[in-house]
Every structure is written in C-alpha cells, then in structure tokens.
Amino acid sequence: MQSPDIRYSHLIGAARRAHLQPRDPDPMRRRFIGVDKEVPLFGGDARTYVNLDNAATTPAFLEVVESVNKFLEWYASVHRGTGAKAYVSTHCYEACRGVVRDFVGANADHHETIFTAGVTDSINRLAATLGRDGRPLVLVSGMEHHSNILPWRRHARVEWINVGDDGLLDLNHMEEQLRRYSGQVRLVAVTGASNVTGLVPPVHRIARMAHEHGADVLMDAAQLAGHRPINMRAPDDPERIDFIVMSAHKMYAPFGGGALIGPRAAFEGEPAFPGGGTVELVTPDRVVWAEPPGRDEPGTPNAIGAVALARACRLLNEIGMPHVAEKSEELRAYAVAALADIPGIRMYGTAAPDDWKHVGVISFESDRMPHGLMAAVLGHEWGIGVRHGCFCAHPYLMGLLKVDASQAQRYVAQAEAHDHSSFPGLVRISLGLYNTHEEVDYAAKAVRRVLDEGPRARYFEDRKTGDYIPLDGAGQLDDCFCP
C-alpha cells in the first residue's frame, strides 16, 4: 500500500508552482489569508480553492496576523521578567483577558478568564478541576463532540441526555434526568452549536432548567463563537451560562489559543494542573498557590495565542456579531436549498423549532456514493475542502445514522484492529464569514455532477483512515511545504 504521506504529493508540487490570484472584490473576503489560493486538480488543471471545512478550522484574519506580528516585536516572557519587553508582554496578555471576557459578556468581579490551548484543553481542565474532590455527576448532552464527552467520563459520573431522530436534544428527557438526580447534578454539559448538524440549542432555556435543579451549565462554544453573539448574563440570572469554553482556531485566529471562562469560586481550590506560574511559593514540603487565573495557567503562557484570540474577538465585534449571525444563517439556508435540489441527498438536522437556531454547518449523505469517496472526489477533482466521517462526534453521528448496538459492536472490533474501512459517516460542508454564494453554487454543482457521473480518477480506500486516495496521484515527496 502507498504511504499516506504521498497521496497529496501531486497537489503539493503543483501548488508550489501555482501563484496567488486574487479574484474576489468582496471586502469581507479580503480580510482573510489564503482564501484565494489556487490548488491543482486531478488531471492537471488548477482552480481557486473552495474551503468548506470551517468547522474544523478557519483561515486567519489578516488583521489577526498583523497584530501578532506587531506583538512579536515586543514578545518576551509573561509574568516572569523585569525588562521592558516583559512588561509590555505581560500587560498585553492581561489586557487580552479583558477583551475575551467582554466578548462573552462575562463579569469582571465574578468570572475568571483562563487562557488555554482551546476547547479540548479547556474542558479537560474544567473536568479535572470539578472532579478533584470526587466524581461529580454530570449530564452530558447526546449532541456533543468527543471533547465534551471524554474528559467527563474520566473525571465524573456521566449520565446522558437523549437526542431525538431529528437530531435535537430531547429537553423532556433532560428534565426527567434532572428530576431523577435532582440536587445531585453538578453540571449540564451542552454544545453551543453542533459541529455535525449546526443546530444551536436554546442554551438559556437549558440553563434555567439546570439551575432549577441546582446544576451549573457548561456551554461548549467551539462552533458558536465564530457565528453568533454570546452572553453569559449576570451571575444571578436564572438563565446564565456558568462556564464557557472556546477555541481561537475556529474564530479566524489559529495561533493555539483558547479560553475557559467560569465563576472564580470554581477555581479557588488546588489547581488541577500544577506547575510553573501556578504558585506564590514552594518549599521542599509546602506550596502556596497563586490566585486564579494564574493558578490554572501552568507553564509559560501562550501570549501569541491570547493576542490572536483577543484580536479576533475585537474584529468580530467590529463587524458586529448580529451581522455575523445573519450572514451565517443566510448562507446556510442558501446551501441547504442548493443541496436539497440534488436527487438522493439526505441532510441531517436541518429542521428545528423556533427557539433553536443553526450555524453554517450541513452534513449529508447519498446512497449513491460512500462519504469518503465523495469527499475525496470533491477535494482532488473539484478543489473543494470538506470533511467526512463522524466528525469526532461518534455517539451523535451513530445515533443520527441509526447504527444499532450490534453494528456498533462490529465497528468497535474493527476500530480495535485499526480498520476504518466502510465506517459510517457523512459529508460535511461548513461555512465561514468569507464564503460566498458562488462557492456554495459551485459545491452544489460538484456534488450533483459527482453523483451523476462518478469519479474521474481511480481511488482506493485506505483501511487505516477510511480516506479514499487517488491511485494515479502519487509522486515524489521532496516537493514539500514544510520549513
């Protein structure tokens, strides 16, 4: 079998030769880096890349990169130096905290904003923090991606909130679970927006229900923060959100940053991850912990990540989050309508009650072609980037696809043998602020043609990954972007 590394080598060689050809006058589009990059297609042509994989990661705002570059001239040790640059870096890092806090409507007197490496890191830290004195009971929504499941399994007792056939969280079941465990539930963990269906649950209603039973609420804003306004609300509001986590790389600021925001009191005990910067004093047998948030930021802070995240928050606010949300909804509706026109396409989670919303994420399948092959053909033959598979949300996906227990058991055995061939899954397109109607039209045309005419290249399925790889695309590895 070919090494997976050489499967894109035909792309890499041609991409190096291709040059950037700015073509879109859209002022919004010009604010992002690399969105007009030419990529080679199977067969020798090239075209402007269409990135419809924003739920995985977004391109950078140009202004974020400019801010990072400016800051790099002053970059030095944060909280650990006495030189001018160390002061500037420390001041800037702390100022970023306030920007991020304001972006989600947190309260300076009540909340801590802890910089992290993103949502996965944030939830692991929160789970370890809440779980340090025993295993609390956590209700986890059935719509979550793995980052909002696995940390809870490690540090808490998990009970699920069911999902209906329509992909919506079953709020009646949530109420039942809250009653069944009333007074015992420490936290309800729920997504702000699904990375599979784009569904946005009514989080403030959920928060009210949770608070009536003495539970806090964590909203995972990985997919939400780049699409819709967030407001944690006042600490005494019955519909407040208690904890929020977010990832900068899904907010046009891919520099390794993220945040965990929650009530200061929750972080006042022993830190879950001790290390440099988390202490006031260490003796051979004693330790005096630092005040939050420092006690929860072990090691040298990622000041670059904080600057990038804060700048992205400011830029999104300048554009106006209501406008961002409107655009996200409009483009999503446009894409749903375009895909709905294609015979044999089945989309998931597209309908929702009035108090639910959507962000620009659409997952679909067709009986006429495996999801992995569809994604490969769109990439190699049409220059469109999508994601396929289970999107790191296996329980939700398998529920949507009605994978029964015995089938699931067979997939477990297959996974244990590192064989992902013929795994269930969907194709996902996910939209960003810079995507256009033309790109959606082009993607819909591509999907239709791929289904009608089949692939032009020959592909094989890599059993290890479940990805389809063009048989004729192999080349030499020496032509690589790596520095």
Ligand code: ALA
């Ligand atoms: N959660 C990310 C995605 O949906 C990685 O692609």
